[in-house]
C-alpha cells in the first residue's frame with residue numbers, strides 16, 4: 499500500500515486504467531447525506547455527466563441521490579442504474595425530440611427548459627402523448643463564478659438558460675400551453691467553485707426573482723440551484739472530502755425559501771472527483787536539452803482536463819520512494835498539448851514505474867476518446883480488486 503492504493507493488485511492490470519476508491523466515495527456520500535439532511539427540504543441529485551461508470555452510479559443511487567441528466571443517453575444510464583424516474587431532472591440547451599419523448603415516457607421529475615422554442619416543442623410532444631410535462635425554467639442569473647472561463651455558465655454571454663428579464667414572459671406563455679406545467683426555477687452558474695460568495699450571489703439573485711414572482715402571486719414548487727462545488731486538486735490526500743457543510747449551510751442561510759418549497763442541488767465533481775485516479779505506467783525517461791520528460795502510457799484521450807483547461811492534477815509515483823526529481827509528465831499522443839504536468843517533483847522515476855494522476859474521478863473516464871485509435875481506459879473499483 500502507498501497511501502490508499504493497493505499497489506500489488508494494481509501492478510497486474512494493463513495500463514492505463516481508472517481506479518476508484520469506493521470507500522472514499524461512500525464516505526463522501528455519507529457526508530452529503532449528513533450535511534444536506536440537516537435541512538429537511540434539500541434534495542440532492544448527482545450530475546451523471548461527471549462520471550457514468552455503472553459501478554459508480556450504483557453506489558450513488560444506493561445512497562439515495564437523484565440524477566441530473568443532460569442527454570437521453572444519461573437518462574437511459576440513470577434508469578439502468580436504478581435511479582427512480584421521479585428523481586431525474588433533465589437539462590440541456592439542445593434537447594432532441596427523442597430525448598424529450600424518453601423523458602415523457604418515463605415521467606421524469608422535471609425538464610429544465612432553456613428557451614421558449616424548447617418549451618413549445620415539449621408542449622407539443624407531451625400533447626401527442628396526452629401528458630403534462632413538469633418543467634422548470636433555467637434562468638441565466640448573470641452571476642459570475644471565480645473559476646476557469648471555459649466552465650462558467652451563468653453569465654449573460656453564455657449560451658445557457660433564459661434571460662432573467664424574460665422570466666415573466668415565459669411564465670405567461672407557459673400558462674397558455676396545456677401540456678406543460680411550470681413547477682420550478684433552475685440555475686447553474688459553473689463548475690469548480692470554491693468561493694462560497696459565488697453561491698451567495700446566486701442566492702441573492704434567486705431571492706430577487708422570487709420577490710418578482712410573488713408580486714404576480716406565483717409560488718413555485720421548487721428551486722434548483724444546480725451544482726458547481728469544487729474540490730481541492732492540490733491536496734487530494736489532505737482534503738479528500740469537499741466542504742459540504744459550508745456549501746449547504748450557505749444555501750440554508752441565504753436562500754429565502756417559501757413554505758413547502760424544496761431546494762434541489764445537482765452536484766457532479768464534488769461527489770466523484772477525489773475517489774478516482776488515472777493509473778499509468780512510465781514508458782521512458784527522456785533527458786531533453788533543458789528538462790527531463792517522464793513519458794507515460796496514458797494520454798489526453800484518457801484524461802483531457804489538463805489539455806482542455808490547463809487543469810492541475812497532482813501526480814504521485816506509486817512505486818518509488820527515491821529522492822525527488824523534476825519532470826514534465828507527457829503522454830504518447832501526437833499533439834503538443836498532450837501534457838499532464840510540467841516541472842513537477844516526483845520520487846525518482848524509471849521505466850515501469852506506476853504513476854497515479856489524482857482527483858480524476860470527475861470528467862475523466864467519461865470524456866475519454868479513441869483518438870489515435872487508442873482503446874478506451876477501463877474503470878476498476880476497490881471492490882473489484884478485493
Ligand SMILES: *Cc1c(COP(=O)(O)O)cnc(C)c1O
Nearest residue numbers: 545686689725726764765766767
Ligand atoms: C455540469 C452540470 C452540473 C454539475 O456540475 P459540477 O460542477 O460537476 O457540480 C449540474 N447541473 C448542470 C445543469 C450541469 O450542466
